[in-house]
């Protein structure tokens with residue numbers, strides 16, 4: 001922006017950056033943490049893409065309540081928890097989805113949240129035609145649906161001085177030159193993608209995004225969570241909070 005760039009090229013360059021960012025972010029698996037930063041419509045869009053990649057046909061309008069989907073001639077309802085609520089999903093919400101499944105003559109209902117469920121909700125769903133999907137399971141499902149999709153190594157960027165398009169490598173944060181010899185700096189940092197946010201997301205200019213967790217940290221956390229869950233199960237009734245989530249990842253276990 002400091003160089004005497006043409007405003008037209010600058011605008012086109014920004015637009016190309018947005019397009020490339022969108023293209024790259026659709027090819028990577030998000031973290032639970034990054035999913036929790038999404039706004040309702042973004043999360044819904046992401047879930048719809050995941051379902052479509054997994055062979056479901058999504059029939060609902062983008063603004064309707066539960067998603068109505070079909071696969072192999074069967075109907076499935078998908079409830080998505082509001083993104084602004086950080087509490088665990090209570091049993092009454094799960095029961096409501098059960099009623100909706102019955103009324104819609106659906107085969108099964110999926111309840112999706114980037115957080116967790118209460119034990120009552122889990123116990124209810126275990127004996128009903130319902131599947132509960134918390135943040136961790138959602139990431140796994142998204143990952144599974146993305147099998148075969150490879151992350152591109154390169155992206156395009158436009159020279160802000162002459163409008164020439166160059167190709168940057170994602171693993172190399174190095175400036176390159178356009179065909180007219182102007183320096184074009186990399187426009188996309190790989191870290192932006194791993195702490196992914198969908199395009200159109202506006203978190204406000206004063207908002208500072210927390211550091212995204214690395215794959216290794218997430219795996220370590222999940223392993224800890226699983227072993228804790230096993231222990232809690234064998235010990236039977238310990239505290240509810242410990243099974244719901246690890247405070248490191250989820251500060252909202254109190255209800």
Ligand SMILES: [Zn+2]
Pocket residue numbers: 159160161162163164178179180181182
């Ligand atoms: Zn140039």
